[in-house]
Each structure stands twice: as structure tokens, then as C-alpha cells.
Amino acid sequence: MEELAEVIAIENGMISVVSQVKSSCNSCSQVSTCASGQVAKAIPHKKLSFTLPLSTFLNNQRVQVGDCVVLTLPEIDVLKSAWQVYLLPIIGLLSFSAMGQWLIMQKVLSHELLALGIGLTGGYLGYRLAKYLQNHSDYQGKLQPKILRLIPKLLVVDVK
DSSP: OEEEEEEEEEETTEEEEEEEOOOGGGGOTTTTTOHHHHHHHHSOOOEEEEEEEOOHHHHTSOOOTTOEEEEEOOHHHHHHHHHHHHHHHHHHHHHHHHHHHHHHHTTSSSOHHHHHHHHHHHHHHHHHHHHHHHHOHHHHHHTSOEEEEEEOOOOOOOOO
16 A cells, blocks of 8 residues: 655654545545545545654655655555454454353353343454554554655756
């Protein structure tokens, strides 16, 4: 995944960049009739700011305020993060609900509300596991954007 960002500051080996948040709804032909398109139009475009270490790739090039850089995130890490955040709570909910239902069939539990509570507990445990995995320092480093390449600003030549 790549995104363009503009350099707004450089100091102490750190580079601050700002990127425009874009909605894919603007390019869709159904934007005028789709509810998501209407919401995308109503919400003003926001900017994201990042402060990143100046990569060794860019040390060979002269980076100036106003230059554009290409930020990248490995797609496999983004997909793994999405899998953890969305599926682990669902898997916990379904597996613990099945266990609660089995306990009812075995007459260990007397009421279905207890099985429901077990299922919700499994969903919560799946959520906590996903949160723990997302907050792990090794994994957070993989989800930090990195500067891939520099796109220098164009020189303006005034011909008289």
C-alpha cells in the first residue's frame, strides 16, 4: 500500500509529513445515490500527520520542506491486523457459544441465558486477545509507515 505525503518539517533525523485522507466514494458512478457517498461528501477531507525517522534511503538525497514522499505499509501486515481485529472476537463468540450450547445439551447449565453469557465472554476474550496482539511492540513496528521514495518538487522557471 502506497500513499503520497508532503514534507512539512525536518529536524533531528525526523521528518514530519502530512497526507490527505481520500475517500474512494468520489470516483464511483453511484456517488449521488449511495448513502456512503453522501456521508463522504458531508465529512470534510482530513489530513493525517506523521513524524517518521528519516530513512537511510533518503539520506543520499537532499530532502526539503515541500517535497513529496511515497509512504508504504506492507499489505500482509495490514491484512493480518484486519484479520485479528475482525475475526478473533467472532471466533471467540462462536466457539464459546457452541460450548455453552453443548453444556446446555449435557444438562450442565440450567438456562440458555448462561450459555449466552458464556458466548459473550468468548467474544470479549477474542477482543482482548486481538487488542493484546495489536499492542505488542514488535507488531506495532510493522504497522508504522515507511518512506519508500522521494518525489522532489518541480522547479519553476520564469521565462521572460
